[in-house]
Amino acid sequence: MLLEKEIQQKNFKSPQQKLAINLLYTTNWLNYQYHQHFKNHKITVQQFNVLRILRGQYPDYCSLKVIKERMLDRMSDASRIVDKLVEKKYIIRHQCPSDRRSVNLMISDKGLAILKDLDVIDESTKDMFKNLNTKDVDKLNQLLDALRG
Amino acid sequence: MLLEKEIQQKNFKSPQQKLAINLLYTTNWLNYQYHQHFKNHKITVQQFNVLRILRGQYPDYCSLKVIKERMLDRMSDASRIVDKLVEKKYIIRHQCPSDRRSVNLMISDKGLAILKDLDVIDESTKDMFKNLNTKDVDKLNQLLDALRG
DNA sequence: TAACATTAGATGTTATAACATATATTTGTG
């Protein structure tokens, strides 16, 4: 649906201005879908992300620093997100012996189990994007990758 | 730049999964650019948005309800965002005489003035998207509009 | 090796987001 219609704005100053608003608007919608999916499991999108990063490293340890580097929102407060996940026993945390400033993090069995449940979100994305065929999806990915330079 | 490289994830389950992550990641970056731009002016992205909606109606009044409908993030707390803007004297608010539940909102001269300063963000978008030519930007807009059905 | 700089992470604070609920007013129905 035309963005102009959805936010009832007649026209934009430039295609670039429209693109910025289009991205913000579309991704807000996407974020909302994610949020709805996760809230039943009492987990946030950010926490989900951290768990996925840790699963990617499993069974190796991962430091907080590495998590920060790979998070989608790099400004975020990784330290306290990890706190929550440790509280919920989805993550095991202990001090790194070779560098005592650093922490060793590993996803627990319980963490792996909940991720398995949450992974159905990836099936849902196919439904969320049902208005686009795979060729269009690939094109979008390509353009977004190009956008970031 | 390839998303795979940026978040150091080797591959995705489907083009759709990649698209979801690509949108979240790219828009986080965009949001950050906006955020940086506005923070010098002590105004948030959401507040900026509300001001723009009100300018779109100027010199007519606009109710809170209409603002909610047009906001990019429709879940947001329009009431308190407006509060802040009234505090800062960017908005004039008074009760609607014909329906005393409703409020009449209008952007003030001070609000119009700050918007004029903030509008340079629209020039910046051209720079933010400098890696894409206008044809690509149009294509992205078209695909995003199609995505939302 | 002492002194300073850098790094990894934790913590404190304030503002905003998310969600539920409350209040006042208007609208619709028997």
Add this chain to the structure above:
DNA sequence: CACAAATATATGTTATAACATCTAATGTTA
């Protein structure tokens, strides 16, 4: 016209985001 339903907005609460600051450990260098 009384009364329930719907509407427009405000408010309360808890969690998270954003930013700055702090602490402990390690690296660097004169």
